[in-house]
Amino acid sequence: MMASVQADWKVIAFRLKEEEYALPVQYVRSIEKMQPITRVPGTAHYVKGVINLRGVVTPIIDLRERFGFASEPYGEQTRIIIAAFEDIEVGLIVDAANDVLDLPAESIEPPPEAIGSVEASYIDGVAKVENRLLILLDLAKVLDR
Amino acid sequence: MDMRQYLDLFIDESKEHLQAINERLLELEKTPEDMSLVNDIFRSAHTLKGMSATMGFEDLANLTHQMENVLDGIRNRRLSVTPELLDVIFEAVDHLEAMISSIAAGGDGTRDVRGTIELLKRIEQGEMPNKQAAKEQPPLEHAYGEFEYHVLEQAKEQGFSVYEIRVRLRDDCLLKAARVYMVFEQLNEAGEIVKATPPVEMLEEEQFDREFLVTVVSKESADVLQKRLMGISEIDEVEVSMLSIDESSAESEKTAAPQQPAAMEQAATVQSEAEAPEKQTVKQAAKMIRVNIERLDRLMNLFEELVIDRGRLEQISRELNHAELTETVERMSRISSDLQTIILNMRMVPVETVFNRFPRMVRQLARELGKRVRLDIIGADTELDRTVIDEIGDPLVHLIRNALDHGIEAPDVRAARGKPEEGTVQLRAYHSGNHVFIEIEDDGAGISREKVLKKAISRGIVSPQAAEHLNDQQIYELIFAPGFSTAEQVSDISGRGVGLDVVKSTIESLGGTVSVDSQPGKGSLFSIQLPLTLSIISVLLVQIAEETYAIPLSSIIETALVKKEEIFSAHNQPVIDFRGKIVSLVRLKDVFAVPGATDDGDAVAAVIVRKGEKLAALAVDSFIGQQEVVLKSLGNYLSSVFAISGATILGDGRVALIIDCNALVK
Structure with missing residues (x-):
């Protein structure tokens, strides 16, 4: 998952706070609307619980809380991005999931020391497309417990 | 005698011997004068012949017999090792390998080896094989099934x-x-x-x-x-x-x-x-068809979906209260219950598939330990869900190793104690109710109460004060505690730092329990109780504030309403009196930190659950009802959540967590 990949990246772009993030499409299974979440006691604060995703019990992570942002009530725009990494499948709550983008390889830069408010360790790189700045998430780190 | 249980042993050993023969033959080809190689091959062939004759595989025995004769000729220098001769022997070994694989695949190991046997016979009689002669063929003939x-x-x-x-x-x-x-x-x-x-x-x-x-x-x-x-x-x-x-x-x-x-x-x-x-x-064809296990799993998955929808239908029909709908839904429920029984039965596998490897293991272990041990297997045809079968092997291996290593004494010790020199380990499996029991009993030394206590105290597993109040049973149970091992010498067999606690946790993760009983000097009995199936279970749904939880019926003894004044306090722990027993009251809303939970009212709804002999009362807000649910995992991300063994999907599509009572009973 490093920016050394030469080919263009196809990513899902989503919003968290005021910033735009991106996750390579190969990790994304689907994007779901908010739905009832069953709390699972005794888990990390950012694990909101589990949902019934078409018969599969899927854990849900609130990305805002994962990154230590202030939590906001979920709204019309809130989405759950179902992401899979190796044998782990989770849902990630984001403020909004906007679109699918093609990022040319040359637009991707290694992460600066500190970007926005997310700790650099969760970041794989940043991409500048036209006027937008996209933060590429390192899913493995996000899922690291 | 039923040979099936020895079949795996036979196959394994045969493969080893054939491997050895192959290797030696290759060496022999390079150094034809080395008679020690011929001796080795001869010995392996001889063992193979004996084993296959005992097991009733005649073609196998005949071919090895003929091969042995040729090898004998080489050994006695009547025959010399030539590439042609080796070719024929290699051919014979190829046949043997094919027969063994056929047997391993469930076949009968018959094979037409007359051609090769004939060639071997000719070699034995001093006729060197030549390609021409081999081509002299018997006429084509049909044989009809x-x-x-x-x-x-x-x-x-x-x-x-x-x-x-x-x-x-x-x-x-x-x-x-x-x-x-x-x-x-x-x-x-x-x-x-x-x-x-x-x-x-x-x-x-x-x-x-x-x-x-x-x-x-x-x-x-x-x-x-x-x-x-x-x-x-x-x-x-x-x-x-x-x-x-x-x-x-x-x-x-x-x-x-x-x-x-x-x-x-x-x-x-x-x-x-x-x-x-x-x-x-x-x-x-008339009686059996073979079905790929994946298809059965798919069938099971589809059926699980059906069970979820059945739950939803039942709920809807209750809400609508429409006579015809209710009737139809009830009928459908009955039919799907029958269907469930059938599907679950199809997934049943005899424990034999696990037990089969033990005779060989016991034989080998006994040899390594210098002990004489007989393994009796009873009830190998007892059936268990395939999921359980897949998991149960390692715990059983551990318990059997344990019985041989710590249970059965050395022959001289046994003789001195007036026991037969040969120790007996009995492996039993049987059905009882909704459970399958697997028991491992040995007639060895039994568990030494004093040794266990000493060790448990020295390891800090139990305090000396508490130890005084323990009965024998409770002391024996200590051997399942993490970090316990009674072997005075750490031996290669069972003292690998992986203790019986691993056995216990594996079995508990399967929804089962394990207990031990022992009589000093007479032996020990390890008893494993397993559920028949894992994927669909009966639960009691309970409400705690806004949340719904499921408690497996298999753990529940009964439900009760406990009045406020019937709750006492012992060591700052709320307890209740349940049929003369002091049982601690576990408030689930506290354990699970349920948001919006209120204080107890005048009475508390309690579910009395058990884990082995121990009880606990789980306090909830209210009982919803009993339901069959499909057990689902929380996924790999949430691999171990305290006191939650999994989840299930309810009739309304929401997820309810299944409570792991074992974690809550102290």
């Missing part, structure tokens, strides 16, 4: 004639497959082809020499058939003979495998392998 025989017999009754037609192509024939096709076409016009040797697929791929044999039922006369075939170009010779059925039946009794010319060894191998399973299916 029972099924084919019936077909032929029926055809005859209906006024057809049965012909065996030997077709020989010209030596310069270029398009053999095309000629075969034309022959078949002609014969199909005149009648029906029942059998071809070599089989049709091989003929089509030109995997034959010049000659092939076809059995045809037809109303035409032999002459007409012959003329039809001779009309095809590039055919050298056609020989049509009327077949008498009685002879062929006698033939099929003698041997089921078709005779093959030695020159077609390669092809013959393929064919007899292809035919053996075919024969079996014909025999069993």
Whole structure:
């Protein structure tokens, strides 16, 4: 998952706070609307619980809380991005999931020391497309417990 | 004697011996004068012969016997090692390997090895094998299976004639497959082809020499058939003979495998392998079909979906309260329960598949430990869900190792104690209610109460004060505590730092329990209780504030309403009096930090659960009802959540967590 990949990246772009993030499409299974979440006691604060995703019990992570942002009530725009990494499948709550983008390889830069408010360790790189700045998430780190 | 339990042992050992023979033969090829190699091969062959004769695999025994004779000749310097001779022995070993794999795959290990046996015999009599002689082939002959025989017999009754037609192509024939096709076409016009040797697929791929044999039922006369075939170009010779059925039946009794010319060894191998399973299916077709386990899993998954929808339907019908709907839903529920029983039964596998490897293991371990041990297996046909079977192997291995290592004493010790020198380990499996029990009992030294206590105290597992109040049973249970091991010497067998606590946690993760009983000097008994199935369980749904949880019925003793004044406090712990027993009250809303939970009212709804002999009362807000649910995992991300064993999807599509009572009973 490093920016050394030469080919263009196809990513899902989503919003968290005021910033735009991106996750390579190969990790994304689907994007779901908010739905009832069953709390699972005794888990990390950012694990909101589990949902019934078409018969599969899927854990849900609130990305805002994962990154230590202030939590906001979920709204019309809130989405759950179902992401899979190796044998782990989770849902990630984001403020909004906007679109699918093609990022040319040359637009991707290694992460600066500190970007926005997310700790650099969760970041794989940043991409500048036209006027937008996209933060590429390192899913493995996000899922690291 | 039932040989099945020794079959795995036999297969494993045979493979080892064949491997050894192969290696030694290769070395022998390089150093033909090294008689120690011949001795090694001879010994392996001899063992193999003995084992296969005991197990009743005659072809295997005959071939090894003949091979052994040749090896004996080499050993006595009557025969010299030549590449040709080794070729024949290698060929024999190849046959042996094929037979063993056939046995391992559930076959009967029969195989036509007459050609090779003949060659070995000739070598033994001093005749050096030469390629020419090997090519001198017995004529092609058909052997009919029972099924084919019936077909032929029926055809005859209906006024057809049965012909065996030997077709020989010209030596310069270029398009053999095309000629075969034309022959078949002609014969199909005149009648029906029942059998071809070599089989049709091989003929089509030109995997034959010049000659092939076809059995045809037809109303035409032999002459007409012959003329039809001779009309095809590039055919050298056609020989049509009327077949008498009685002879062929006698033939099929003698041997089921078709005779093959030695020159077609390669092809013959393929064919007899292809035919053996075919024969079996014909025999069993009426009673059994083989189903890929993946299909069963898919069926199970689909059924689980159905169970979820059934739950939803039941809920809707209760809400609507419509008589006809209720009736239909009830009917559907009953039918799906029956269906569930059937599907679950299909997933059942006999524990034999796990037990089979133990005799060999025990034998080997006993040898390593210098002990004499007999393993008795009882109830190997007891069936368990496949998921359980997959997981239960390692815990059992551990307990058996434990019994041999710590239980059974050395022969001299046993003799001194007036016991037979040979110790006995009994492995039992049986059904009881909704559970399967697996027990491992040994007649060894038993568990030493003092040693266990000493160790438990020194390891800080139990305090000396608390230890005084423990009864024998409770002390024995200490051996399952993490970090416990009674072996005074850390031995290679069971003292690997992985203790019985791992056994216990594995079995508990399967929804089972394990307990131990022991009598000093007489032996120990480990008893494992397992649920019949894992995927669909009955639960009691309970409400805690806004949340719904499921408690497996298998853990529940009963439900009760406990009045506020009946809750006492002991060591700052709320307890209740349940039938004269002091049982601690676990408030689930506290354990699970349920948001919005209120204080207890005048009475508390309590679910009395047990774990082995110990009880606990789980306080909830209210009972919702009993339901069959599908057990689902929380996924790999949430691998271990305290006191939650999984989740299930309720009728309304929401997820409810399943409570792991074992974690809550202290």
